[in-house]
Amino acid sequence: MKLAYLDCYSGISGDMLLGGLIACGADPAAIEGPLQALGLGDLRLRQEQVRRGSLMGTQVKFEAPPQKGHRHYTAIAKMLQQAPLSPRVRDQALAVFRRLGEVEAALHGCSLEHVHFHEVGAVDSIADIVGNCLALELLGIDEIHCSPLNLGSGTVQCDHGVLPVPAPATVALLKGLPVYSSGVRTELVTPTGAALVSTLARNFGPLPEMHIVAAGYGAGARDLAEMPNLLRVIIGEREQTSQGLERLLLLEANLDDMNPQLCGYFSERAFAAGALDVFFAPVQMKKNRPGLLLSVLCRPEQRETMMNLFFQETTTLGVRYSEVLRRALAREWVEVATRYGPVRVKVARENGHLLNFSPEFEDARRVALENNVPLKDVLAETALEFERRRGGSSS
Numbered sequence: 097m098k099l100a101y102l103d104c105y106s107g108i109s110g111d112m113l114l115g116g117l118i119a120c121g122a123d124p125a126a127i128e129g130p131l132q133a134l135g136l137g138d139l140r141l142r143q144e145q146v147r148r149g150s151l152m153g154t155q156v157k158f159e160a161p162p163q164k165g166h167r168h169y170t171a172i173a174k175m176l177q178q179a180p181l182s183p184r185v186r187d188q189a190l191a192v193f194r195r196l197g198e199v200e201a202a203l204h205g206c207s208l209e210h211v212h213f214h215e216v217g218a219v220d221s222i223a224d225i226v227g228n229c230l231a232l233e234l235l236g237i238d239e240i241h242c243s244p245l246n247l248g249s250g251t252v253q254c255d256h257g258v259l260p261v262p263a264p265a266t267v268a269l270l271k272g273l274p275v276y277s278s279g280v281r282t283e284l285v286t287p288t289g290a291a292l293v294s295t296l297a298r299n300f301g302p303l304p305e306m307h308i309v310a311a312g313y314g315a316g317a318r319d320l321a322e323m324p325n326l327l328r329v330i331i332g333e334r335e336q337t338s339q340g341l342e343r344l345l346l347l348e349a350n351l352d353d354m355n356p357q358l359c360g361y362f363s364e365r366a367f368a369a370g371a372l373d374v375f376f377a378p379v380q381m382k383k384n385r386p387g388l389l390l391s392v393l394c395r396p397e398q399r400e401t402m403m404n405l406f407f408q409e410t411t412t413l414g415v416r417y418s419e420v421l422r423r424a425l426a427r428e429w430v431e432v433a434t435r436y437g438p439v440r441v442k443v444a445r446e447n448g449h450l451l452n453f454s455p456e457f458e459d460a461r462r463v464a465l466e467n468n469v470p471l472k473d474v475l476a477e478t479a480l481e482f483e484r485r486r487g488g489s490s491s
Contacts, residue, residue: 097342099306100232102242102293103328107284110224112314113292114231115154116329118143119312122231130230134179136219137161141227146315149324153315156227158220169197169211172222173438181226183430188229188296190431194438196291199268207466208437221288228292235331238426241304242297244274248284266290272368274300280322299370304397306332341421344372345394347402349412350379352387359388362409366392369401393420425451432481437463439478453482 102108102116118124128141140159145152176189197211204211213221232240247262247270254263261283262270269290309331316325334342363374373393381387390410394402399417406415425444432441432455439459444452455478464471 097238097334098236098309099304099332099334100235100237100240101303101306101330101332102240102297103303103330104243104245104285104293106280106316106320106323106325106327107246107248107286108289108293108327109286109316110221110228110288110292111156112316112327113289113329114224114227115143115156115314116312116327117228117231117235117314118156119154119314120235120310120329120331121312122234126234127227127230130179130181130185131223131227134175134222134226136222137163139219139223141223148313148315148319148326151313151324151326153313153324153326155315155317158223160219160223163219167213167222168209169193169200169213170209172213175222176226177433181230182233184428185226185229185233187428187430188232189226190438191429191440192225192229192291192295194431194440195269195295196265196287199265199291203264203268224288225292232296237331239299239334240293240297241299241301242293243302244276244300245270245290245293246280246284247275247277248280248282249277250281250283252283262290263287269294272364274369278322280320282318282320299395299398301370301401302397303330304332304334304395306330306334308332341423343396344420344422345396345399345402345417346420347392347394347399347406347415347417349390349406349410349415350381350387351390351410351412352381352385354388354411356388358409359390362390362405365405365409366402369405370394370398371402393422429456430482430485432478432485434463434474434477434481436467436469436474436477439463439474441478441482450486453479455479455482 124141124143132139137160142157144155146155172193176186197208200211201208250261251258252261252263265287266285311330314327318325359376366374371392371394375391377389379387379389392402403415406412425446427442427444430441430443431438440456442454455475460474461471464474
């Protein structure tokens with residue numbers, strides 16, 4: 097399994113990530129070709145080596161003819177659906193723009209279909225998002241992991257005027273994820289960067305266990321005095337046991353004195369910290385007290401984070417853990433267009449063959465509420481549309 101770790105000590109933007117992936121070996125020509133097929137004009141990808149502090153990094157810029165006006169979410173989604181992209185690249189790019197659209201809709205009080213993007217709808221931002229999805233596919237990345245995000249501080253000038261850093265869209269996109277500010281008075285995480293990592297990254301925390309095979313630095317546009325304005329991308333291989341088994345940790349604690357209201361909150365915190373699964377089971381404890389067995393499944397590098405969460409958010413005085421093996425199918429998100437609106441479907445494959453799929457419940461719930469229709473109808477239509485789409489493709 098090939099991993100990409102994003103070390104965001106000086107933040108992240110779409111061009112910084114793309115620069116880092118190109119520095120790790122993604123072919124710029126293989127990225128530029130599909131981008132030119134998006135219909136954005138004569139789009140050119142330019143790269144150069146620049147110095148940021150004492151280090152060198154790859155800076156990426158896009159050149160295209162000037163274009164007027166803003167693009168709506170629906171126009172961008174249609175563009176991506178019609179473009180000659182692989183299913184993986186198309187679905188990832190659609191998922192990133194959809195997440196951005198949902199955040200913008202909530203911030204500005206409008207529906208997803210009526211969201212129009214300003215900076216994010218510009219040619220270079222569209223190229224950043226699609227280009228990164230192309231680069232990840234070219235490098236064969238199976239999972240993305242990310243460090244906590246350094247957001248910066250101060251203010252930023254945009255089409256909506258002067259806004260605080262982090263920008264409102266960035267804050268909404270990173271809800272539930274680990275962030276901090278080193279005090280640098282500039283915007284370090286852009287909405288495009290936040291949308292990419294919050295949509296595509298599987299885990300946020302320290303560098304996962306891996307064998308490093310490549311590393312590269314993507315350069316930001318500014319040269320900061322406080323630190324090198326670089327995003328470090330580390331590519332590595334994770335060893336797996338025979339038959340595709342992966343080693344995980346199971347952390348557990350028995351609880352007989354905790355307010356049940358805290359259980360749901362603990363689950364939310366654990367999942368936001370990268371837990372793979374969280375579950376409770378009733379148990380009979382000493383002194384004939386009914387209690388709960390709290391279990392968390394996580395990766396080995398998350399052990400201390402999860403243990404600290406047990407002690408911070410539950411009443412336990414001790415946590416036990418053991419190593420377990422898991423065989424998991426490769427999973428990806430596919431966005432399906434229904435008459436009620438777009439709904440993501442989680443797809444599981446093995447050796448390229450589709451074995452299982454399931455409509456994303458929260459997407460279906462939102463669409464059902466927006467259209468005032470039964471949830472079961474949305475789930476049924478999503479499954480039907482996915483089957484129709486599957487029948488018309490090779491998946």
